[in-house]
Amino acid sequence: MSAEEKLAQLGLTLPLPAPPLANYVGYVQSGNLLFVSGQLAFDSNGKLDSVHIGKLGGEVSQADGIAAAARCAINILAQAKVALGSLDHIQRCIKLGGFVNVTGDFVAMPAVMNGASDLMVAVLGDKGRHARAVVGVASLPLNCAIEVEAVFEVA
Numbered sequence: 001m002s003a004e005e006k007l008a009q010l011g012l013t014l015p016l017p018a019p020p021l022a023n024y025v026g027y028v029q030s031g032n033l034l035f036v037s038g039q040l041a042f043d044s045n046g047k048l049d050s051v052h053i054g055k056l057g058g059e060v061s062q063a064d065g066i067a068a069a070a071r072c073a074i075n076i077l078a079q080a081k082v083a084l085g086s087l088d089h090i091q092r093c094i095k096l097g098g099f100v101n102v103t104g105d106f107v108a109m110p111a112v113m114n115g116a117s118d119l120m121v122a123v124l125g126d127k128g129r130h131a132r133a134v135v136g137v138a139s140l141p142l143n144c145a146i147e148v149e150a151v152f153e154v155a
Contacts (some may be wrong), residue, residue: 057106069115
């Protein structure tokens with residue numbers, strides 16, 4: 001089953017990628033690597049839901065953080081589709097990097113980042129298994145709960 005068929009089976013559609021918030025591009029391809037810039041949890045209308053704004057360990061629940069991470073992964077795949085024309089050109093998700101907006105005592109960043117990791121594997125299967133890093137940070141753009149970036153091997 002193709003990645004796009006898997007998305008449909010999961011009831012997911014890829015939005016148009018959000019434009020960059022500053023002086024950068026949404027993705028860069030170098031050789032057989034596709035680097036996708038950090039994506040926020042924008043919905044299909046380019047908005048952040050109020051439950052995805054703020055700090056984990058504060059006003060954002062762990063469950064809402066996981067959902068925000070999954071939405072970031074959807075936005076990563078949307079950027080990849082624009083870059084490649086089809087998600088079927090993805091040979092492997094090499095790495096995801098996650099930045100979680102946290103209070104000083106919140107330590108469950110890996111559990112929150114699983115929202116993105118689980119979605120990548122659900123859509124890409126074994127090609128979605130990846131290396132990863134996740135860190136807690138004091139703030140993120142637009143006070144969003146999480147930002148996720150990706151590196152893909154592509155053909």
